[in-house]
Amino acid sequence: MPSIDEVLGLREIAPATFRADPVPTEMERTFGGQVAGQALSAAARTVPPEFGVHSVHGHFLRPGRPLDPTDYRVDAVRDGGSFRTRYVTAVQDGETVFTLTASFHRGDDGYTHQAAMPATAGPEEIAENGRPWAAWYDFPEWDDWERRWLPADEATPDVPSRRRLWIRHRTPLPDDPVLHACALTYCSDMALLDIAVLPHPDRPIQGASLDHAVWFLRPFRVDEWLLFDQVSPSSESGRALIQGQIFDTAGRLVAAVAQEGMVRFHTERAAAVGAGRAEGRAE
Template identity: 50%
Template sequence: MATIEEILEVERLEKNIFRGIATETTLPRTFGGQVAGQALVAAVRTVDPQFAVHSLHGYFLRPGNTTMPIVYLVDRIRDGRSFVTRRVSAVQDGQAIFTMSASFQVSESGIEHHDAMPVVPPPDNLPLARDSDDPEIAWLAREWSDWDIRMVGDGEVDRRRGAAAQQQVWFRSRKTLPDDPVFHVCALTYMSDMTLIGSAMTPHKDVHINGASLDHALWFLRPFRADEWLLYDQTSPSAGFGRAVAQGRIFDRAGNLVAAVVQEGLTRFLRAE
């Protein structure tokens, strides 16, 4: 499997055109987090370093071919004094498979508050996801072998009142990553697609579905490192009509809310052959 450094090392072909590598995988289609992470790297490379990304919004249009590299076309939508906007199209074989808008801002001051972190067992006390009794979780954890992933047990989840579906996951890179804060933001973009729509399946464990990410929105709220423990608190407030909405809050181990995620995913029943 490719390392996160290899995955995020996109090649510049022209001023606004980049190419990301194809990676060895056991997945039937390119992992959505890989496409989003590479798209963000491409966008960042067209922005003055004084501007930091604070949000992105993307749509997955077609499944990615795991054997083909992906070309990223960047449109410089706006270059303002406080904000910069980029739009990125990810293309394979002449067709867009993903489109994303990302917004960047210069450092500014304002009001501050954030939610408290859920009370859950520390990651060191939890089993590795790759050793899970759930074969799908174990398989996916092996796919992300560069990452230490630990699921909070059903009986230990700090449940939000009224939550219809919820799960919590600790994760971090197994190895020390480069110090560049932008690298950690792009690495988190990659991992933010991990397990999120699975939160919608927690009340439906015996149901088999055709699942895929449809869209993805991510807000970067505070500095963090992706090689230090992060808690991914995931809920699904609604599922119906073959789709589910999932929300995620990502906390560092000190309890700071560092990112927020919203995703809609495909959750329709498998069709009979």
């Protein structure tokens, strides 16, 4: 399988336009984290290196076709003294499958505070366990990511669904902050949608990510252990909100994640719509 830096590597085929080759997969549609990470990689290629990425906001519009290449077109929305903004359109066969707004910041002096990391067992105290409640959902392209899930927390009215895991890339990666940001964007989509359906195991669900956002708060490395604390505060009308905070082993809050996903009941109508989406049609 390609390494994460190969997955995120893009070829410039025209000014501000980059192409990603297909990545071998067992998935029926392109993994959302892959598309988001590649879009951020494309955006970063158009920004001076002194500007570090501080946030990305993406929308999944159509299911990606994993056997086809994807072109990423980057528009320079704003070039300010402290901030740069890029808008990326991911296109397959003339159709937009994903859009991303990426913001970059030179960095300024300011106040500092953060939420405390939850008290948990450390990664060395937990055996590697993939995704213990849904092992069928692991794929070969994720084998480079070591994951150690903590036991589930008891549901409460304040936090109806919560899971935490330690995650890191198995092998060392280059000292490139952009690569680590793109890689974190990639892996942050691996398990979020599952969190929303943990309290509801009694009926089949048709699920898909609708949007995905990441805020990069402090420097980090994805080849060192990161604690991903995930909660789903709400599910309603066939949509669920999932949020996450990511800490390093020193307890620093290095990133925050939010996603809304479609989690509607799997009916004949939903199955028909799903087939239409697979053919490139939207409801």
